[in-house]
Amino acid sequence: MSQEKTKTITGFSKLSKRGKIRWIVENFFKDPEAVARELMSYWHGDEEQQRILDGFSENTISNFPMPYSVAPNFLINGKTYCVPMVIEESSVVAAAAAGGKFWLTRGGFNATILGTTKVGQVHFSWKGAFRKLESVFHELEDRLRSGAKEITANMEKRGGGVLDIELLDYTGLESDYYQLRVKFETCDSMGANFINSVLENFGDTLQDFIEGHPIFDDDERDVEIIMAILSNFTPECVVRAEVTCPVEQLGCFEGETSARHFAERFAKAVRIARIDPYRATTHNKGIFNGIDAVVLATGNDFRAIEACGHTFSAKDGQYRSLSQCTIENGVFRFWMDIPLALGTVGGLTKLHPMAKRSLELLGQPNAEELMMVIASVGLAQNFAAVKSLVTTGIQKGHMKMHLTNILNHLGAKANEMEEAVHYFEDKTVSFTAVRDFLEGQRRKV
Ligand code: MEV
Numbered sequence: 355m356s357q358e359k360t361k362t363i364t365g366f367s368k369l370s371k372r373g374k375i376r377w378i379v380e381n382f383f384k385d386p387e388a389v390a391r392e393l394m395s396y397w398h399g400d401e402e403q404q405r406i407l408d409g410f411s412e413n414t415i416s417n418f419p420m421p422y423s424v425a426p427n428f429l430i431n432g433k434t435y436c437v438p439m440v441i442e443e444s445s446v447v448a449a450a451a452a453g454g455k456f457w458l459t460r461g462g463f464n465a466t467i468l469g470t471t472k473v474g475q476v477h478f479s480w481k482g483a484f485r486k487l488e489s490v491f492h493e494l495e496d497r498l499r500s501g502a503k504e505i506t507a508n509m510e511k512r513g514g515g516v517l518d519i520e521l522l523d524y525t526g527l528e529s530d531y532y533q534l535r536v537k538f539e540t541c542d543s544m545g546a547n548f549i550n551s552v553l554e555n556f557g558d559t560l561q562d563f564i565e566g567h568p569i570f571d572d573d574e575r576d577v578e579i580i581m582a583i584l585s586n587f588t589p590e591c592v593v594r595a596e597v598t599c600p601v602e603q604l605g606c607f608e609g610e611t612s613a614r615h616f617a618e619r620f621a622k623a624v625r626i627a628r629i630d631p632y633r634a635t636t637h638n639k640g641i642f643n644g645i646d647a648v649v650l651a652t653g654n655d656f657r658a659i660e661a662c663g664h665t666f667s668a669k670d671g672q673y674r675s676l677s678q679c680t681i682e683n684g685v686f687r688f689w690m691d692i693p694l695a696l697g698t699v700g701g702l703t704k705l706h707p708m709a710k711r712s713l714e715l716l717g718q719p720n721a722e723e724l725m726m727v728i729a730s731v732g733l734a735q736n737f738a739a740v741k742s743l744v745t746t747g748i749q750k751g752h753m754k755m756h757l758t759n760i761l762n763h764l765g766a767k768a769n770e771m772e773e774a775v776h777y778f779e780d781k782t783v784s785f786t787a788v789r790d791f792l793e794g795q796r797r798k799v
Pocket of ligand 1: 638
């Protein structure tokens, strides 16, 4: 039997957690006992808590710890927040906190909800005459709405539900292809389950409708539902976050850069990210450093947020920076419109023990308030990154944080850490330089 064959298994999911670990360590690791101990060392001490975590996924064997941080001093629409962030990249939280603090004394962040509409689609294949379907669309719409009443009743009580249903003809691009595009209001939930349940119900109703309606000939009765699923592109579920102040209030910057000079360099850097997709991608990545960290900390779906944000950045046909900056009549204005389909009820938000704490830390916001907080953190993160880039460069702050990681990796003791931080204050940090420094110090003893 080949080596590879011994590494496949049937019935893995049926094994106990210890059984899964045993199979993994025996097949993939050189030191099975030590690895098994290590994996189990990350199990939650409280069995009930561990059971909750295991419920979020399948084939769980351990937990994957990530730092849980906070960025205090965020003044948003006149209210201060201490924002929870889950992220592994050195300096992201420090930068967010610095961005938050910078604007704390300059009026803080203003955030506005521009819309909260979500979208779903039923994609179907049909060989009938479109104008016939169009002519009875109002009938179909009534049938779709009444057929889904049981699913939508609760959401309607909360003020949401199905807003609008459109019938779209895509046969110019793909033969026999039509679409129902549906708009939803899902209130404080992200709404994925609700939307998908409604759409699957719509698919069934559509099929019944076309099969049974007298307007269609026999050879038009065959409709094939290809798929029914929400769209993560939500260009009408958008929040605007903004900071503004007179240019001279920006203060002075490293290297004796004046407020005006800084503002001009900053605005140019943002314009570059509007015109060049290479820069735009990194610029937006910086925004998502902050956004993803809060999205994760509050138990929301960061993949959905990222996917949507990037599509939105390219909505006019070219990928551009999400943020914009102007200097007009001596006033510096930096802002961003970003789609954020978030929830504060449902999903992991109340199930994950730490997500629940994050929402408590934020004062139990509703979905709209959370959108405003997260957009502001994204803008602060972007401000801090671009500010560093156009003044000192990014590596100074980044490598200071990275120094701690390298020292930990090399097993530095507390006194060695202190000496290293002092030594590298005015020197370039690299893995080799830190290792050489430590070896030098250790030789001295
Ligand atoms: C690093 O994670 C993010 C930055 O590259 C963002 C940017 O360049 O704007 C610093």
